[in-house]
Amino acid sequence: MIVKNVKDVIGTEYEMRTDNWVSRRVLLKKDGMGFSFHETVIRPGTQTHIHYKNHLEAVWVVEGDGEIETIADGKKYKLEPGVVYALDEHDEHWLRGGKEPLRVICVFNPPLTGDEVHDEKGVYPAAADAA
Numbered sequence: 001m002i003v004k005n006v007k008d009v010i011g012t013e014y015e016m017r018t019d020n021w022v023s024r025r026v027l028l029k030k031d032g033m034g035f036s037f038h039e040t041v042i043r044p045g046t047q048t049h050i051h052y053k054n055h056l057e058a059v060w061v062v063e064g065d066g067e068i069e070t071i072a073d074g075k076k077y078k079l080e081p082g083v084v085y086a087l088d089e090h091d092e093h094w095l096r097g098g099k100e101p102l103r104v105i106c107v108f109n110p111p112l113t114g115d116e117v118h119d120e121k122g123v124y125p126a127a128a129d130a131a
């Protein structure tokens with residue numbers, strides 16, 4: 001069995017920090033679960049273009065506020081604690097932080113290897129490339 005604490009990821013190579021978000025990647029491909037499992041905090045007032053062409057992601061909002069907008073149809077969804085969204089069609093979207101830090105728990109399938117950040121098109125590389 002694997003038991004970890006997110007506190008042990010903070011400040012390590014598995015905590016990715018960008019201008020718009022910080023992601024603490026607690027379970028990764030190396031853990032052999034078939035998915036990766038992260039805590040992400042989106043900084044207030046930021047806007048991130050995301051298009052996970054190589055992954056499926058589900059997101060559970062636990063704290064804060066924000067918004068997601070799907071680019072194909074311009075639909076906007078308010079993000080608040082309890083909201084879950086799943087990018088089941090690799091949906092290209094804008095992720096916006098609100099007034100308070102937006103804390104979410106996310107799952108990626110296939111799992112991230114650890115150091116992925118969005119490229120200029122909002123994509124994370126496929127796991128084989130990232131390994």
Ligand SMILES: CC(=O)NCC[C@H](N)C(=O)O
Pocket residue numbers: 021023024038039040050057059095104106
């Ligand atoms: C919700 C979302 O996709 N935020 C960007 C970071 C991502 N959650 C990650 O953990 O790499």
